[in-house]
Amino acid sequence: MLNERSLSVSQECAECPIRHRAVCARCESDELERLEEIKYYRKFEAGQTVIWSGDRMDFVGSVVSGIATLTQTMEDGRTQMVGLLLPSDFVGRPGRSNAAYDVVATTDLVMCCFRKSPFEELMRQTPHIAQRLLEMTLDELDAAREWMLVLGRKTAREKIASLLSIIARRDASINMTTAHGNIVFDLPLTREAMADYLGLTLETVSRQISALRKDGVIELEGKRHVTVPDMSRLLEEAGDDADGGVFA
Amino acid sequence: MLNERSLSVSQECAECPIRHRAVCARCESDELERLEEIKYYRKFEAGQTVIWSGDRMDFVGSVVSGIATLTQTMEDGRTQMVGLLLPSDFVGRPGRSNAAYDVVATTDLVMCCFRKSPFEELMRQTPHIAQRLLEMTLDELDAAREWMLVLGRKTAREKIASLLSIIARRDASINMTTAHGNIVFDLPLTREAMADYLGLTLETVSRQISALRKDGVIELEGKRHVTVPDMSRLLEEAGDDADGGVFA
DNA sequence: GCGCAACTTTGACCCAGATCAAGACCGCGT
DNA sequence: ACGCGGTCTTGATCTGGGTCAAAGTTGCGC
Incomplete structure (x- = not known):
């Protein structure tokens, strides 16, 4: 989320902001074709919940248009947003089966999703996808830590x-x-x-x-x-x- | 940091808490040998700074013994710790050349380091290392986000x-x-x-x-x-x- | 055009935690 | 033994932001 890197990569293709290339800038055409096969779109209205924390999550994907939030909630109702998903941001946790946060659409939202298990299979066969995801995750980690400074000291x-x-x-x-x-x-x-x-x-x-x-x-x-x-x-x-x- | 996953993996080997296997539980012997070649130890005393934010960082590695902190500091001196490094925790940002945080030893500290560019080369050739690092980074991201809830709402x-x-x-x-x-x-x-x-x-x-x-x-x-x-x-x-x- | 609901602003007051200040408790070097 | 610096505790007071309350704005369905 909130990083320049995935944004610039994602500008290569007009059809869909994640459009495979946000995941992988170096894919060959047959890999792109396999991504195409497991791709589908989901639309949500403002206020709709994409997924609840703890639920089984059988897809990964990214935001095409609209905005979503990642939030955590304590039993007594106190909630903390832990991430803001803008177009081109990636959602999903390869290797994890359940969502860790509530994902909620705050505006009308379109997501481009890939079914998780074939995506992971493709990831195993295409090493630079894992490397790309590692970079994106490091970006998110940086953003999360920047935000810790904001929350703790500002x-x-x-x-x-x-x-x-x-x-x-x-x-x-x-x-x-x-x-x-x-x-x-x-x-x-x-x-x-x-x-x-x-x-x-x-x-x-x-x-x-x-x-x-x-x-x-x-x-x-x-x-x-x-x-x-x-x-x-x-x-x-x-x-x-x-x-x-x-x-x- | 602060996750069970890397901990359990690291218990496989007695010599060094990261000991290659924290990075890669499935490495073949020749890969372990190559890791061995680029491995070295660094010792720090309590209070010593391992690396300053912004400095060139030409290694990755993990904590063998002792404790270190990751901190960010504003110009006026307000500081926020963004991570706590306990034995077996990984330090380093494959693909990034500069440190993003100050890393400071709070006790006497031993780290097991790998020179960064050969490590990255090995990572390119050994796909499951990237996958393992992705998992570890996702764990850190979870921990960071848990901490956002602590900072923001508790x-x-x-x-x-x-x-x-x-x-x-x-x-x-x-x-x-x-x-x-x-x-x-x-x-x-x-x-x-x-x-x-x-x-x-x-x-x-x-x-x-x-x-x-x-x-x-x-x-x-x-x-x-x-x-x-x-x-x-x-x-x-x-x-x-x-x-x-x-x-x- | 009206009424309602969701969102936002503003005010008055309060309190958790910051700030300022003073000591207490170590461990260490001489 | 002593002094000293680093660490920790505790007290007194202050204040930024929370809480409670009320009213303003906007948009939407009828």
């Missing part, structure tokens, strides 16, 4: 700025920037989902977003449409180095 | 109990349990290091440990020697299911 304001800068950065390669170099995007998450990502309450999220708006760090149109006039200012607010920071 | 008391139960569980397979089934271990971390792991201050760590002692959840002898009379009680305090919880 203030509410810094947390919000960190989340906005991740989305802005990630969206920047998809969305347009205005003539003035502003970054513009729509928040794909409710205040509550942001709170669950950041380890805050939704009220605090709302207050801090208002504060950032008042201070001119961001501009808001409606509740979701965000303009970032000065990205380095936002990164500064996030506590990262202004010149790129941790996600550079 | 109270100070629950955080302490979570850390103690991880160490207890992990140490249980190494250390002895007393006749009464008590789990006994020495804390391998200072209060400050615990605070950095948990996103707390060292004072709060100290207070909560005192509170858990007063409430009979743990017993303390000196500052570091811990006895857990009732593991399920500790897991309950951690906010996990009493019957095993998230690390079952």
